[in-house]
Amino acid sequence: RDSMAGIGTMTFYDPQSGLFGALGHGINDIDTALLMPLQSGSIMHASVTDVRKAETNTPGELHGSFQVNNDLGSLYANTDDGVFGHLADGSMASGLTCVPVAQKDEVKTGHAIILSNISGEKVEEYSIEIVRVYPDNEGQNRDLMIKVTDQALLSATGGIVQGMSGSPILQNGKLVGAVTHVLVNNPTQGYGIFAQRMLDEAVTAWETADT
Numbered sequence: 001r002d003s004m005a006g007i008g009t010m011t012f013y014d015p016q017s018g019l020f021g022a023l024g025h026g027i028n029d030i031d032t033a034l035l036m037p038l039q040s041g042s043i044m045h046a047s048v049t050d051v052r053k054a055e056t057n058t059p060g061e062l063h064g065s066f067q068v069n070n071d072l073g074s075l076y077a078n079t080d081d082g083v084f085g086h087l088a089d090g091s092m093a094s095g096l097t098c099v100p101v102a103q104k105d106e107v108k109t110g111h112a113i114i115l116s117n118i119s120g121e122k123v124e125e126y127s128i129e130i131v132r133v134y135p136d137n138e139g140q141n142r143d144l145m146i147k148v149t150d151q152a153l154l155s156a157t158g159g160i161v162q163g164m165s166g167s168p169i170l171q172n173g174k175l176v177g178a179v180t181h182v183l184v185n186n187p188t189q190g191y192g193i194f195a196q197r198m199l200d201e202a203v204t205a206w207e208t209a210d211t
Helices: 151-157 195-210
Strands: 010-013 019-022 042-052 061-079 082-087 110-119 122-133 144-148 168-171 174-183 186-194
Touching: 010 174, 010 195, 019 195, 042 110, 061 195, 082 195, 110 151, 110 174, 122 151, 122 168, 144 174, 174 195, 186 195
Parallel strands: none
Antiparallel strands: 010 019, 019 082, 042 061, 061 082, 110 122, 110 168, 122 144, 144 186, 168 174, 174 186
């Protein structure tokens, strides 16, 4: 395939290095399920126009429009732990407050929140519960099992839908991870990846790309 495009969520942006991470998982070929090699790519501004609500055994999806003539930055890596790039235009983060990143052993079961955009351009907080933590799940992007508990989100989307991948997970004021997958037979639940794993992969991939 020559190219592809879709909606996903930026998980983090480091204003010092300019690096960002998104999705929390890689972009795979739809036919072979293999990780697609990245020649080049861009991140663009998008607005969510509508939602196909998730139902049991039927994944939901965010639909939106792209500003195709307004590249915010370039991608340098497509990995199993996310898509990473360098943000050329940092104005989207203007006025926002940085948050610390939690180490793996700081992430606990219990209440947390996700930040997600399911309508227009507005990012909102939604309540979730971290049901289980898999601290030694090396090589996988399913470090957390999560459950959506926010009634407003459940009413709007039915739970986790395609396009929410990468939505940041915060607990006790720290970035602990990102949403990665939905359980198709129960869209109120899904998986997440540790934020620290994504950050480590972002730096490693950047150093590899730079050389």
